[in-house]
Amino acid sequence: MKRPLLVLGALMALSVPARAAFTVGGKAYTKRLSTDLLSDPKALAPAAFHLGYGRKLKVDEVRGVWVRVEDGPSMGWVFGGNLAEDKPADTKGMDGTPLAASQTSATAAARPLAPAAEQYGDRKGLAEAKADVLWMEAEDDAITAGQVDAFLQANHKGEFQ
Amino acid sequence: MRRLLALALLLLAAVPAQAQFNLDFNGIVSKAKDVGKMTKGVAGIGPEEELSIGGSVAIEIAGHYGGVVRDEAITRRVNLVGKALARYSSRPQLPWRFAVLGSSTVNAFSAPGGYVFITRGLYDTLQSDDALAAVLAHEISHITLRHALKIIARNDFFSGAMDLAAQSNANFAKFDAGIDQITTTLFEKGFDPQTEFEADQQGRLLAITTGYAPGGLRSVLVELQARGGDPKTVFSTHPPLKERISRLPAEPPPPAAVPPAQG
Numbered sequence: 001m002k003r004p005l006l007v008l009g010a011l012m013a014l015s016v017p018a019r020a021a022f023t024v025g026g027k028a029y030t031k032r033l034s035t036d037l038l039s040d041p042k043a044l045a046p047a048a049f050h051l052g053y054g055r056k057l058k059v060d061e062v063r064g065v066w067v068r069v070e071d072g073p074s075m076g077w078v079f080g081g082n083l084a085e086d087k088p089a090d091t092k093g094m095d096g097t098p099l100a101a102s103q104t105s106a107t108a109a110a111r112p113l114a115p116a117a118e119q120y121g122d123r124k125g126l127a128e129a130k131a132d133v134l135w136m137e138a139e140d141d142a143i144t145a146g147q148v149d150a151f152l153q154a155n156h157k158g159e160f161q
Numbered sequence: 162m163r164r165l166l167a168l169a170l171l172l173l174a175a176v177p178a179q180a181q182f183n184l185d186f187n188g189i190v191s192k193a194k195d196v197g198k199m200t201k202g203v204a205g206i207g208p209e210e211e212l213s214i215g216g217s218v219a220i221e222i223a224g225h226y227g228g229v230v231r232d233e234a235i236t237r238r239v240n241l242v243g244k245a246l247a248r249y250s251s252r253p254q255l256p257w258r259f260a261v262l263g264s265s266t267v268n269a270f271s272a273p274g275g276y277v278f279i280t281r282g283l284y285d286t287l288q289s290d291d292a293l294a295a296v297l298a299h300e301i302s303h304i305t306l307r308h309a310l311k312i313i314a315r316n317d318f319f320s321g322a323m324d325l326a327a328q329s330n331a332n333f334a335k336f337d338a339g340i341d342q343i344t345t346t347l348f349e350k351g352f353d354p355q356t357e358f359e360a361d362q363q364g365r366l367l368a369i370t371t372g373y374a375p376g377g378l379r380s381v382l383v384e385l386q387a388r389g390g391d392p393k394t395v396f397s398t399h400p401p402l403k404e405r406i407s408r409l410p411a412e413p414p415p416p417a418a419v420p421p422a423q424g
């Protein structure tokens with residue numbers, strides 16, 4: 001009887017650490033400009049705290065795709081996809097301001113084709129291709145973060161799994 | 162004994178695909194750490210420079226592969242799936258943009274700063290959002306891992322070329338030479354195989370994290386392999402399909418295409 005139980009135990013043990021790259025007692029980092037710490041492991045749970053970019057967190061619990069973390073007195077649940085195991089490499093946003101200090105989504109907002117890229121297209125005689133990229137940017141930037149949220153929710157992706 | 166073993170197997174099978182996948186996640190994390198060390202080599206290229214390089218490469222990609230397909234519905238679809246993936250990438254703050262190219266070849270490209278393209282030839286073979294997500298996640302990973310930037314960062318002569326404010330011909334020449342190096346790699350040589358395998362692994366992880374089927378990329382590659390076709394027009398700048406397939410876990414293909422909810 002002992003052997004089959006051992007086999008079962010070993011197989012179950014294999015399946016447990018499979019759950020997450022984040023381990024209890026380990027660390028995690030925020031990688032978004034603003035990360036909500038939720039009161040429950042549910043996408044629509046109220047936010048108990050808000051954290052900025054690149055914060056080092058302690059992992060308290062892992063439950064499926066959800067991770068309970070703490071940062072001093074702030075603690076709550078975060079979808080694992082919103083956390084990084086390693087400190088994010090980017091230090092500055094697209095507008096050149098330090099990401100850690102940014103409290104807005106300005107750095108993630110639409111950015112037009114860089115002047116140097118526009119000049120490159122002109123120098124190389126790629127007017128049509130440049131117009132295509134400008135069209136692409138206009139179309140893509142018209143899709144709001146709220147529309148992506150709605151898409152995730154409707155299709156049960158991300159924190160809505 | 163047999164019952165217990167059956168129970169154990171059932172328990173394993175009941176573990177979500179995402180959880181099972183994470184069995185090899187530590188290996189991927191370890192590789193990602195190595196990549197993180199390498200990333201320091203491109204630290205000299207800041208966000209503004211990355212956008213300048215990326216925008217220029219994006220123009221070259223559009224020029225080489227039939228231009229951007231100006232279909233609003235298709236563009237919206239690739240952007241919703243792409244932006245969903247990018248949100249959980251390691252660089253969610255980039256201004257991510259996705260488009261389909263009017264080329265009948267089967268390929269996908271990315272440019273620094275968040276530009277992702279797939280050709281019409283590839284787009285038309287993708288039968289579900291899981292398959293589309295797998296391809297986009299691979300390209301997103303090239304950007305988050307800064308693969309293209311490493312091409313120019315390795316070259317000393319490009320250093321200093323980013324000071325375009327000087328507006329001198331010499332600086333333009335250096336800048337253009339750097340763009341040429343990237344496009345030569347993207348259009349002709351391709352990244353080295355290890356770089357592509359890394360993007361396959363990282364992209365698969367990103368797709369799974371977002372909630373797409375683990376076997377998405379493998380199913381796309383298997384489908385393309387089964388169709389045969391001229392290697393010059395099917396992922397010509399990537400390692401052979403057989404090699405890429407062999408390095409991915411033998412996971413089942415995603416369910417048949419289901420029209421996505423638009424939210």
